[in-house]
Amino acid sequence: MKLSARNQLKGTVIAIEKGAVNSTVRIDVGNGAVITSMITNAAVADLGLTEGATAYAIVKASDVMVAVD
Known part of the structure; x- marks a missing residue:
């Protein structure tokens, strides 16, 4: 897999919550x-x-937004 995106984080799927159209x-x-x-x-x-x-x-x-209280 080759992508231009530099932020590629390998991990393990721990949950899939299916909705009517989309899944989290x-x-x-x-x-x-x-x-x-x-x-x-x-x-x-x-x-x-x-x-x-x-x-x-x-x-x-x-863009990445950063906020503080």
Whole structure:
């Protein structure tokens, strides 16, 4: 797999919560960090995602917001 995105985090799928159209997928990327993504149910099926499977969380963003109280 070759991508232009530099933020590629390999991890383990720990949960998939399916909705009517989209699924929330949680990937444990280690050190207590969990990435949550919402993708279509069709994408979950096409990728063959299941709990315990290895997957990559790939982050491509032009802006990252930071806030404090």
